[in-house]
Amino acid sequence: MTVASAKEDLVSPPVRRRKKFDKQGRLAFWLLLPACIAVFGVIIYPMFRTLIVSLFQVNSALATVTPFVGFGNYLHVLSDSDFWAAIGRTFYFTIVSTALELVLGLIVALLLNANLKWRWLFRTIVVIPWAIPTIVNAAMWKGIFNAQYGALNALLTQLGIIHQYQAWLGDPNLALNMVILADVWKTVPLVAFFLLAGLTSIPTELYEAAKLDRAGWPRIFRSIVLPMLVPSISIVLVLRTVEAFKVFDIIYAMTRGGPVDGTSTVAYFAYETAFSDQNFGVGSAISYIITIFILALSAVYLRLLRRSEMSLL
Amino acid sequence: MSRVITRRQRNSLLIHVAAWIVAIACLAPVSYMVLASITPQRVLITTPLQWIPSHLDFSRYVTIFQGDADSVGATFRAAMVNSTIVALGTVAISMVVGILGAYAFARLRFRFRRAILVLFLATYMLPQIATLIPLYLILNSLGLLDTTGGLILCDCALVVPFVLWILSNYFLSIPDELEEAARVDGTTRMGALWYVVLPAARPGIFAAIMFAFLLAWDEFMYALIFTSSDNSKTLPVAISEFAGRYTTDFGLVAAGGLLAALPPLVIAIIFQRYIVSGMAAGAVKG
Numbered sequence: 052m053t054v055a056s057a058k059e060d061l062v063s064p065p066v067r068r069r070k071k072f073d074k075q076g077r078l079a080f081w082l083l084l085p086a087c088i089a090v091f092g093v094i095i096y097p098m099f100r101t102l103i104v105s106l107f108q109v110n111s112a113l114a115t116v117t118p119f120v121g122f123g124n125y126l127h128v129l130s131d132s133d134f135w136a137a138i139g140r141t142f143y144f145t146i147v148s149t150a151l152e153l154v155l156g157l158i159v160a161l162l163l164n165a166n167l168k169w170r171w172l173f174r175t176i177v178v179i180p181w182a183i184p185t186i187v188n189a190a191m192w193k194g195i196f197n198a199q200y201g202a203l204n205a206l207l208t209q210l211g212i213i214h215q216y217q218a219w220l221g222d223p224n225l226a227l228n229m230v231i232l233a234d235v236w237k238t239v240p241l242v243a244f245f246l247l248a249g250l251t252s253i254p255t256e257l258y259e260a261a262k263l264d265r266a267g268w269p270r271i272f273r274s275i276v277l278p279m280l281v282p283s284i285s286i287v288l289v290l291r292t293v294e295a296f297k298v299f300d301i302i303y304a305m306t307r308g309g310p311v312d313g314t315s316t317v318a319y320f321a322y323e324t325a326f327s328d329q330n331f332g333v334g335s336a337i338s339y340i341i342t343i344f345i346l347a348l349s350a351v352y353l354r355l356l357r358r359s360e361m362s363l364l
Numbered sequence: 365m366s367r368v369i370t371r372r373q374r375n376s377l378l379i380h381v382a383a384w385i386v387a388i389a390c391l392a393p394v395s396y397m398v399l400a401s402i403t404p405q406r407v408l409i410t411t412p413l414q415w416i417p418s419h420l421d422f423s424r425y426v427t428i429f430q431g432d433a434d435s436v437g438a439t440f441r442a443a444m445v446n447s448t449i450v451a452l453g454t455v456a457i458s459m460v461v462g463i464l465g466a467y468a469f470a471r472l473r474f475r476f477r478r479a480i481l482v483l484f485l486a487t488y489m490l491p492q493i494a495t496l497i498p499l500y501l502i503l504n505s506l507g508l509l510d511t512t513g514g515l516i517l518c519d520c521a522l523v524v525p526f527v528l529w530i531l532s533n534y535f536l537s538i539p540d541e542l543e544e545a546a547r548v549d550g551t552t553r554m555g556a557l558w559y560v561v562l563p564a565a566r567p568g569i570f571a572a573i574m575f576a577f578l579l580a581w582d583e584f585m586y587a588l589i590f591t592s593s594d595n596s597k598t599l600p601v602a603i604s605e606f607a608g609r610y611t612t613d614f615g616l617v618a619a620g621g622l623l624a625a626l627p628p629l630v631i632a633i634i635f636q637r638y639i640v641s642g643m644a645a646g647a648v649k650g
Binding site for chain 1: 380391411415497599607622629632643
């Protein structure tokens with residue numbers, strides 16, 4: 052809340068304030084109505100329906116016989132070892148990709164902010180991976196990692212690093228790491244630009260003061276840059292964690308969850324259960340469990356965010 | 365010229381080397397895709413790989429642009445049109461709806477303001493898959509399945525919260541006094557929004573348009589489930605089908621992928637300078 056409006060509150064008598072409040076409330080209602088319809092209309096009712104479906108056994112989109120099973124679907128999912136394996140892979144994907152994106156993103160942000168000769172050109176180049184659509188990115192890396200003709204095999208062989216072409220997407224564990232690599236390549240620029248926005252808002256006086264104190268770069272980074280970036284870093288952390296936990300597109304396009312489920316994250320697992328196995332009840336239950344996981348993660352983050360005095364929240 | 369390299373020069377050299385490495389890492393995969401799209405199939409699968417082909421083969425682009433009604437080209441061209449309609453429609457609706465809502469959040473005081481804002485932002489946490497089955501049934505009963513209109517409807521629900529977030533933060537960074545001056549002159553709130561706030565918020569608006577376009581162009585899961593023909597199939601779905609069907613012809617997938625990436629690339633490069641200025645105020649209130 053701004054100083055100006057707070058001052059106004061003190062001056063105006065309570066009655067007038069109440070009236071003004073109501074008038075603003077009515078305007079706010081009309082201004083927010085379209086957004087509420089566009090967002091909640093398309094999300095709230097379906098979310099509610101999915102909750103209902105998750106309590107029934109629904110084995111086809113057009114099923115007529117749908118026995119009520121209560122929490123049966125949830126119990127089924129929670130006792131399914133495949134589900135827990137998918138959760139494990141999702142956590143691995145989320146932690147590794149978010150960590151890499153933050154560290155690399157910070158480095159790229161510092162470079163974007165540095166005194167470079169062709170800074171505009173560098174900024175333009177760094178935007179490129181982010182602008183490439185996820186599915187195209189997936190297809191591109193699938194080609195690069197190809198076991199027979201891929202560019203990665205060609206490059207590493209010609210450099211003498213490997214002697215035989217590798218099936219990069221052929222081994223479950225390796226494939227997951229390769230998908231992470233593709234995801235990180237696309238996302239680091241976005242993270243970097245977010246952090247750059249935070250970097251540019253650091254007042255130059257702080258750097259000048261540090262220079263007067265003859266502080267070296269490591270010290271400036273630790274005592275000025277990092278603390279001032281905490282709000283930006285926390286936003287990026289929330290956004291990326293949530294996004295990574297929901298990851299679906301890149302998995303679908305690169306590996307379809309394979310080989311041997313090695314890249315089947317929990318959103319992909321839910322998709323397969325609902326749409327390939329036509330088990331809509333269980334699929335709905337899984338998507339609710341994912342939602343609960345994400346809300347729990349976000350609650351932890353939001354608490355941290357509030358402590359760092361984020362705007363609006 | 366002194367032969368001793370100062371610390372400053374050494375640092376500058378290090379920074380430039382690092383920037384080169386980052387630039388190469390960004391460009392190398394894309395360059396490979398460009399090369400693959402114009403390398404003859406025979407050359408593309410040779411070992412050891414001949415990076416620069418001795419002669420170029422543009423036949424894939426010809427197939428995509430001129431292939432007849434049953435070819436990959438026809439599907440691709442239809443998808444290009446559909447993606448354009450869906451992205452532009454989503455951006456237009458989300459921006460109008462988002463600007464009005466963001467103004468309310470930034471300038472008006474009303475009950476449950478914070479709760480409503482948090483609710484909007486919380487929708488971002490929900491996995492799309494949790495709304496997929498009911499949305500399918502709803503679109504089906506409205507006759508909107510396999511239409512671009514249905515897809516726009518669903519995409520807006522994803523994009524509007526983002527626009528609200530970027531713009532309400534940006535509007536907050538514009539001094540109240542500007543608007544108050546206009547309102548003293550008798551302008552209504554909506555007039556002040558149109559004539560004062562929007563022009564002042566131009567970087568935030570451009571950043572929001574860019575994010576909205578990229579999100580809509582990129583959307584995959586709804587398009588995968590809700591579209592089934594050239595009537596509404598968007599590029600991400602078309603490309604993923606290509607990649608599944610023509611596993612041996614990476615060149616064709618690369619050519620299609622590059623064309624699909626072109627519109628967002630152009631937009632991102634043009635609006636690139638607004639990411640920072642639009643977010644600088646947007647991301648963090650100092």
